[in-house]
Amino acid sequence: MKIKAMITIALLISATLMAAKVSPGINNDQFREGKYIHLDHMEIALIKTDAKISIEYHLSPFAQAYIFLFGSKHLEPKIKEIFSNFENVEVQKIGMTSASIYVKGISRLSDGYYLHESRKLDISPDVLTIIYPEGVRRNTEHAKATPNTVLYVT
Numbered sequence: 001m002k003i004k005a006m007i008t009i010a011l012l013i014s015a016t017l018m019a020a021k022v023s024p025g026i027n028n029d030q031f032r033e034g035k036y037i038h039l040d041h042m043e044i045a046l047i048k049t050d051a052k053i054s055i056e057y058h059l060s061p062f063a064q065a066y067i068f069l070f071g072s073k074h075l076e077p078k079i080k081e082i083f084s085n086f087e088n089v090e091v092q093k094i095g096m097t098s099a100s101i102y103v104k105g106i107s108r109l110s111d112g113y114y115l116h117e118s119r120k121l122d123i124s125p126d127v128l129t130i131i132y133p134e135g136v137r138r139n140t141e142h143a144k145a146t147p148n149t150v151l152y153v154t
Contacts (some may be wrong), residue, residue, distance in 0.1 A: 013065050036063035037078055039125035044146065046116065046132055049109060053101040055079075055125070064096070072096060085119045109153070116149040 041056040059067065067074065072094045079099050083089045088104035107116040121128075121144060128143035133151060140147070 009069060012069070013062065036060040037075070037123070039082070039123050041127045041129070042121075042125040042143075043129045043131060044106075046107065046114070046130065046149065046151065048114060048133075049105055049107045051103045051106040053083075053103060054098065055082075055101070056098045058097060067096060075099070082122045084122055107149070107151075112153050114149075114151040114153060116146065116151075118145045118148045120145045 037057050037059055039055055039057050043054045045052045045054075075094050076091050079091050079094065079101065080089055083101065083103065086103050086106060090102045090104075091099060092102055093100040106119075107114045109115075124142050124144050126142065128140045128146070130138045130140075130147065130149070132138070132149075138147070
């Protein structure tokens with residue numbers, strides 16, 4: 001029984017890979033940086049010293065098949081790898097095309113200001129949106145790091 005299941009899984013993955021090779025709509029170059037994940041949009045909402053991060057992504061055909069068979073929980077190490085330069089990263093929710101992350105201590109309080117020092121992102125999103133506490137949004141295309149930010153404590 002176990003051998004039949006493994007053969008079935010191997011056939012499904014092979015069929016997915018073959019379909020990806022002949023499909024004109026898939027550009028495999030976009031997966032080079034993240035290997036099997038491409039970040040479309042990242043949104044970082046700054047909340048005092050913490051941040052709530054939402055990412056939208058798409059996966060390579062092989063990764064889609066793998067996640068379909070084994071579940072999106074297997075993406076958690078890759079999501080954490082994207083934020084390897086951040087401390088206290090907690091993945092709250094993972095789906096096939098999006099994830100929610102909470103980061104504690106992304107900024108620090110100093111002399112009445114919240115200071116966020118730039119941190120490198122391991123995978124560059126197409127669009128990075130920073131949401132400041134007062135609701136102002138700042139978009140950056142193909143950002144390789146978060147921007148330095150100084151926020152006055154109100």
